[in-house]
Amino acid sequence: MTQRKVISFETIRVACKNCTLSQLCLPMGMSPEDVDRLDSIVKRSRPLHRGDHLFRSGERFRSLYVVKTGSVKTYTPSEEGGEQVLGFHLPGEIIGLDAIDQDAHACSAKVLETSAICEVPFQRFEELAASIPSLQHSMFRLLSKEIGHDAEMLLLLGKKNAEERLAAFLVSMSQRLSKRGLSPTDFYLSMSRHEIGNYLGLAVETVSRLFTRFQDEGLVKVDRKHVEILDLHSIETIAGAAQAAGSRKHSN
């Protein structure tokens, strides 16, 4: 016992069964034994730093990645430095799902702040999923959830105006942080205004102006990346007001 492995502390710290994210992540609904089996195929690396890539567009697909701490953005780079930000990923969220089909990454994933990432080799994962029904089910659900989330984004980009988009973004951040045990009304954004604008299909200037306006209206208090939500209810109302009176866009 005195001779136990030096890595034991490390192991305890990161093992799936001890991970606070297990209810949000793949282990969701699995028996302790099965979680151990999953755990045995997960690779963990040293923390990554701002700007590091998990993978780049075009690379062969080998593994899914799960954010353990920190945050990651995914984006599709296009010629000339332009890009479309596809999403911001918080702890427990899985990255690389879109690569399964083509066996290659169509987007790139870049770390926004110092982050710990779990790597899940996909081939092994599939074998495991075939023998653990609840894991297969979790995976179907996670993929489905992503599709549902994308549908929300389509609605946002297709029907909502700038104000509604930023409000929806704030509500989403608030809810997701809250689920992770953080404050739903006081948080730091790890992405730039530019990245937010890109994600929401808006110009940086518009995002900036909206933050200012929301602040003037007493809805939030913003200081650079630090956001305090003062009136979450009003922001939720704005965010949900897609087809409400006054916004008759494409109303059939």
Next chain:
Amino acid sequence: MTQRKVISFETIRVACKNCTLSQLCLPMGMSPEDVDRLDSIVKRSRPLHRGDHLFRSGERFRSLYVVKTGSVKTYTPSEEGGEQVLGFHLPGEIIGLDAIDQDAHACSAKVLETSAICEVPFQRFEELAASIPSLQHSMFRLLSKEIGHDAEMLLLLGKKNAEERLAAFLVSMSQRLSKRGLSPTDFYLSMSRHEIGNYLGLAVETVSRLFTRFQDEGLVKVDRKHVEILDLHSIETIAGAAQAAGSRKHSN
């Protein structure tokens, strides 16, 4: 032999193994025996007609649906009759994937023209997928493909202008019809201008004007729902010109 079942003709006509879509659909890459197992859980109903619903938003999720012939649109209805069209589905395409996560349908699915639909009860399907690795893999791929497609739509809605959107829509239709053995340059659209506009985040009038403009420029010949593509190459160029010179929107 004389006494064979009356439904035999019907059965032959629709069985997965005799279906021309099998390479686009779930049976992709499965052994003939496994296709039979899949076939045994698939339900087929009488043809549905324009306006019929496969399911409606809010209903309990029980089955996935696959278009066999015809076409279907999915959309999220919102209060006041407004809606966001999420997609148009051609033969071989699977509908209902976004409902797996919540165990309830978040969108509605409406038939655009007389269509034959296969119903796949999901619980049975999951059992089958766990015992047929290639089926599980197909399903992961199909879900992943949907996510990748959604990402393309996010780029379209977030970065492309009206002209690029409609061009992308035409290219998509052309490619998908072509894969199904139909002409890539001469086809009938089963959806209205309104539905196209809603899908692309544009007003009906804009869609109409663009069709006219494309026709004036000699790119297409349009007569109501009938579209002939005269210069597919140019349309592809327009569709792909997201970040090209001249369109500097959000160019970082």
Next chain:
DNA sequence: AACCCAGGTTGACATGCATCAAGGGTAAAT
């Protein structure tokens, strides 16, 4: 045949947001 009506087209006008431009604050680098 006359009517009806949803779907489509076209024109005139309005506006939300992108674009252009300039300046200020902050954090990392030296």
Next chain:
DNA sequence: ATTTACCCTTGATGCATGTCAACCTGGGTT
């Protein structure tokens, strides 16, 4: 401490596209 470079903010202007309104057209109904 100073420099540097990025990020953010704010103002002025223009344009693409939504909105409003009118009319056309073809298919179905009485």
